[in-house]
Amino acid sequence: MRETGRSGCPINLTLEILGDRWSLIVLRDIMFGNRRHFREMLAKSDEGIASNILADRLKRLVERGLLSRRDDATHKQKAIYSLTEMGIALVPVFAAMGEWGRRFLPVTEELSIRAELLSEGGPALWERFMQELRHLHLDAPAPEVSVLNELTAAYRAALARRQSATA
Amino acid sequence: MRETGRSGCPINLTLEILGDRWSLIVLRDIMFGNRRHFREMLAKSDEGIASNILADRLKRLVERGLLSRRDDATHKQKAIYSLTEMGIALVPVFAAMGEWGRRFLPVTEELSIRAELLSEGGPALWERFMQELRHLHLDAPAPEVSVLNELTAAYRAALARRQSATA
DNA sequence: GCAACTGATTGCAAATTGAAACTGGTTTTG
DNA sequence: CAAAACCAGTTTCAATTTGCAATCAGTTGC
8 A cells, every 4th residue: 555645735644535436425324325334335336336445444544534344243254334524524535525516517306416416505504414424423412403314315306306207 | 328427416417527636626717717728727836736637637627518728829839728518617616526525524724715815705705706707717797896806905915924924 | 055146355457647858949148 | 247056847767566367385174
């Protein structure tokens, strides 16, 4: 693994951790898709990540402090991956990237509906979402309303709309 | 399905353009350092980008629409790279990444002062900065005050502080 | 006992990266 | 005018990374 040492610029240091094609995809699936196990991330990946790449990225993200890994009590070989505060704090980065992608790139409707809601909700919604992630990943108390449920419901509705339209 | 792509997710599509170690570094130097020529980016790069990588990334970013390239009237071999609206619209992404990096990574003070100002200024400052970039890169009218000057002055002041402290 | 499932690892070809030298030309300097 | 410096890249080549398929060893449910 390459050692650090390009510069102390925040953008550069962020890129040294997240500047590749897969790290943010893995984090996105954990954050928005609530994928917590290896096989789940592997099988349900829209982008078709290879198992060696997934294993490598999970290991790196745990090493760098964005994820934590613990054993699953129900299965001795199952590992549960959770976001740390460092991972949860990426919500505004995802929101900014999602908004930019939605504006300039050929996104599909059902996959961009969550980005749209996140963008429209603004920092207040992001903070509620982060509270919910702290509940799901860090044993924080449960929030009153679930932002994730809203996002997922909107996604499913958009998906259903598209499928009935092309049926 | 898409021919060359992986999925229509905004995050994925954004990563297909910006998901590598150098693209955002190049854009950062053009945006915050006002580097407009090849040699300028090559020589003044804090991270020491190689010339073949820089050439490749500039070509790609022009192809994808984040930069434009034109000849310099003062020098027949000089090329001027400019941000397009698509490139300028990355300001909030840089702000979010900078804030995250500043919070969790071992940044150096003088290289993170601009990120700090951008973060504290919020969306209102970002919009003023983007207006200024439209002036510098897209022939828009000049804004009353220069955000870039403020950022650069703060960077230079921090640099001078550090150099006098370690002298 | 055994098939399915678990988080990975291995082997291999292809693509990408990075450092340094080099190219063909233009502009500045002495 | 000639040498030096400057210009945007390109070339070369070794090392690394990626992507894919097959495989692994242990665990679980039946």
